Amino acid sequence: MKVRKAVIPVAGLGTRFLPASKAIPKEMLTIVDRPTIQYIVEEVVASGIEVIIFITSEGKSAIENHFDYNFELDTMLRQKNKIELCEEICHVSNLIDIIAVRQKKPMGLGHAIWTARNVVGNEPFMVLLGDDLVLSDKLPCCQQMLNLYDEIGEAGESIVAIQQVNPDETNQYGIIEGKPTRAGVYLVEKMMEKPAPGTTDSNLAIIGRYLLQPDIFELLEKTSPGHSGEIQLTDALQALAKKRPMYAYQFEGTRFDAGDKLGYLKAIVAFALRHPALGKNFAQHLQRVCASM
Ligand code: UTP
Numbered sequence: 510m511k512v513r514k515a516v517i518p519v520a521g522l523g524t525r526f527l528p529a530s531k532a533i534p535k536e537m538l539t540i541v542d543r544p545t546i547q548y549i550v551e552e553v554v555a556s557g558i559e560v561i562i563f564i565t566s567e568g569k570s571a572i573e574n575h576f577d578y579n580f581e582l583d584t585m586l587r588q589k590n591k592i593e594l595c596e597e598i599c600h601v602s603n604l605i606d607i608i609a610v611r612q613k614k615p616m617g618l619g620h621a622i623w624t625a626r627n628v629v630g631n632e633p634f635m636v637l638l639g640d641d642l643v644l645s646d647k648l649p650c651c652q653q654m655l656n657l658y659d660e661i662g663e664a665g666e667s668i669v670a671i672q673q674v675n676p677d678e679t680n681q682y683g684i685i686e687g688k689p690t691r692a693g694v695y696l697v698e699k700m701m702e703k704p705a706p707g708t709t710d711s712n713l714a715i716i717g718r719y720l721l722q723p724d725i726f727e728l729l730e731k732t733s734p735g736h737s738g739e740i741q742l743t744d745a746l747q748a749l750a751k752k753r754p755m756y757a758y759q760f761e762g763t764r765f766d767a768g769d770k771l772g773y774l775k776a777i778v779a780f781a782l783r784h785p786a787l788g789k790n791f792a793q794h795l796q797r798v799c800a801s802m
Pocket of ligand 1: 524612620639
């Protein structure tokens with residue numbers, strides 16, 4: 510069954526980015542010239558997905574507004590003959606159909622995804638975390654996963670994107686252990702939530718891109734809240750991996766956790782260096798900064 514829908518949860522509190530995220534959603538913080546969330550929406554659009562489901566919350570309406578048509582702005586820019594800018598702004602509002610569903614309480618990523626159950630229905634779907642950026646020279650990460658899904662072609666498999674991390678950082682990620690099936694692809698055998706360094710031989714960490722089957726909703730419903738009172742996605746993923754094949758895919762590209770201050774700064778540098786108009790000057794500036802240190 511074709512994957513047509515992508516769920517993007519953006520309802521979290523963003524406590525790692527306080528005080529910046531107190532009144533502005535962290536997903537709206539700018540990376541060079543557009544908010545983080547726009548890169549993620551553009552990745553989804555470039556991958557051929559037809560509908561986006563944002564999981565939002567109170568205080569996050571700026572995200573929906575960013576992708577909406579703004580009549581006053583459009584009129585004002587046209588009156589000032591700023592047609593190019595006007596077209597760029599309209600392009601953002603015409604990218605894709607967006608549905609927004611409210612998560613009434615920030616009860617964790619698992620709960621946020623469960624909130625989309627009635628809109629997703631009985632079909633496979635993508636999940637992209639609203640603060641996880643992937644910069645790729647080849648295909649967008651989401652497209653890479655959809656291609657793998659088509660290639661595997663089994664009925665009802667799921668795919669999680671993974672990257673290698675330093676063995677002393679396993680306690681910051683969901684970690685998988687699996688059997689390699691081909692270069693960069695593993696059949697998941699075990700999944701651990703933030704294992705202490707040294708407790709697993711694996712350093713394959715799950716990042717914020719998932720291709721899931723709708724059975725996940727039933728499994729999320731059965732998942733009890735963890736110690737922080739949040740419903741964890743990893744618990745339901747473990748149950749899903751026991752039910753149906755789950756593959757872990759080492760994508761091509763670099764992932765940035767833009768919901769973390771250092772990750773956000775790294776993303777700005779990477780995206781600025783690749784920017785067609787600013788990249789060269791920015792690289793020269795960075796060289797000067799580094800030389801003066
Ligand atoms: P994070 O754990 O990075 O987001 O979740 P957070 O809870 O906002 O951040 P911190 O840890 O307090 O700084 C990854 C994605 O899932 C969404 C977030 O908005 C983010 O895009 N999320 C998280 C929800 O939609 N609902 C939740 O209850 C939790």
